[in-house]
Amino acid sequence: MTTAFSLRAAAPATAPCAGVRSTSAARVVPVSAAPAGRGRMVARAAVAAKADAPSSAVAGKSDGHEVLLFEALREALIEEMKLDPTVCVFGEDVGHYGGSYKVTKGLADMFGDLRVLDTPIAENSFTGMGVGAGMKGLRPVVEGMNMGFLLLAYNQISNNCGMLHYTSGGQFKIPVVIRGPGGVGRQLGAEHSQRLESYFQSIPGLQMVACSTPYNAKGLMKAAIRSENPVVLFEHVLLYNLKEKIPDEEYVLCLEEAEMVRPGVHVTILTYSRMRYHVMQAAKTLVNKGYDPEVIDIRSLKPFDLHTIGNSIKKTHRVLIVEECMRTGGIGASLRSAIIDNFWDYLDAPIMCLSSQDVPTPYAATLEDATVVQPAQIVAAVEQICQ
């Protein structure tokens, strides 16, 4: 099945989860405690986001309910923990304290101390323990209070979490979810404003997703928990209080799929996490200026959804990547490279990539704002590309 290197789009002809949209939800829960057959019923009833609909699709007969993003994450956790008794949560202050961002609030009362575990401040070991528990059949959700702290667990995430399935010749699976807030916040200082996507992206065997709305947060969290692969779910410190109406009925999203935020024709803007909002803000200005940008929230940082991205590039022929990662070795750098490899012939202009500056995030508010990409820069970039 190996093909020679080809600059023509070698992206798959079908969308990543087309036809198998419910696959991620179709895992049969082999637990007697689960309501009989509910696992299978859920799979058929699962509603995945349609690629072309607006992101906050509240499809379905019921009205939906409004939640904040952290509540959406919590709903997902509760639903999955109810469905599958092997799901457990490890983290600092997740239990009795309720989680430093309230994602696990109330879970310890609902599920007990053996399933919602307050760990000491020992990321290296409790991440390792999560991996070990995963090897033995549990499905831990490991929370880093801030993504940056997981650097202490890098060895466990890279060597054990990512590689054990391969080095054991397929014997062990590590269905852990590693999640936590990262990104530049409000003057949190350099060590608490890190973006680890770039550090983890080369680890083979890991999947990475970034949520950005309550709707996709819940869907991605559920998909991540159900996935047999280790998934790193990147949340953002500033997005926890976003409010949105999400469906009442259960839904699971596809981990490898990107989200069409705003269809357009002039330029493809690829973004994820918090920068999606800066892009949408810039989009308002751009629309007033007569541009019609297509905005895609890539969501899946590893692997990239080159199908959705490719289709967009074939339409617009111009690409702007807007990310919060550092310029050097960031997600944008890899994405740019992937686009060049696959869609070179469709490009009418060089790919532009707006990233954060290669500096430790300063404390001063003005400097911090200058570190990340602002809407004005996005507008200017689009104008430049579309000349």
Next chain:
Amino acid sequence: MAAAALLRRIPAARAPPTVFVAARSISDSTAALTIETSVPFTSHLVDPPSRDVTTTPAELVTFFRDMSLMRRMEIAADSLYKAKLIRGFCHLYDGQEAVAVGMEAAITRSDSIITAYRDHCIYLARGGDLVSAFSELMGREAGCSRGKGGSMHFYKKDANFYGGHGIVGAQVPLGCGLAFAQKYKKEDTATFALYGDGAANQGQLFEALNISALWKLPAILVCENNHYGMGTAEWRAAKSPAYYKRGDYVPGLKVDGMDVLAVKQACKFAKDHAVANGPIVLEMDTYRYHGHSMSDPGSTYRTRDEISGVRQERDPIERVRKLLLTRDLATAAELKDMEKEIRKQVDDAIAKAKESSMPDTSELFTNVYKKGFGVESFGPDRKELRASLP
């Protein structure tokens, strides 16, 4: 005739008349035997188990056989490495066999074992076979990890053997995670997390021990103290080389790791303790004849006299041989025959392993992710280089 009888065993005249002296088979009796360990156990925060170990002649013979097999396998691996059939890193366990064999005798396959990179013999102890071991060492597809792991990544899931890890100390938190899962699932089993005297100085060990003690996990941390962490002697690396005490608030036991019966006793004791009370630390005082790995001659940081001294005084296989001979459970000739047979077994396994082919190129991309990853497995650039997942 009398001389011959003397050579074979002393009470030749008292042998049962139905047994022909020349064809007497090795004892397979399961009558209980009590043997004293070489030295008493030293303990920390707990009452040590008794020095008297119950065993049977059959078990002792099994110990001899298993340890000899392991010894032969490691020596064969040495030759294969020098013949460049095994590449990369190869860490040999010869000298330490008693730990693997004694531990296995004390526990069941439902208990879990996890260790670092000196894992070939533990793989065998857990039921792994020679052919898949040698195949894996030579990177063939018949290997236990399909040729993709190598010497440091032997695993056997159905026997609850969790590997096989290259990074020093990282397996200990994994082991505590296994113990957590055992407690979560209410299994009444324990996890033995093995590490070396070098790894004993890793912070993550203490982190994991703290959590295990807090949550009362059935975790047994076993320090295989062969007195050298790679090329550095223990007294130069650890301020306190009393590894069994370094659990601080966690009880510990120091064991003569060259005495398979002591190991068996200690592991049994530890398992009972861990399942009831939470973590315990075992320090196995053992020794490796080879260097840290095949790239280390093993003689720059210790003297040849020391190595041969240990071999003469404390070799685990010789100890069991002496037990068998002095208690009349086997003759020297029988044991020699057994060793010959083992040698042949190992040679046959190597020959068989050599016949196995290298993994197919498509295997490069299998098992990166578990099935269920979209439709096909693609790298981050989604190019169609990958094979479809099975």
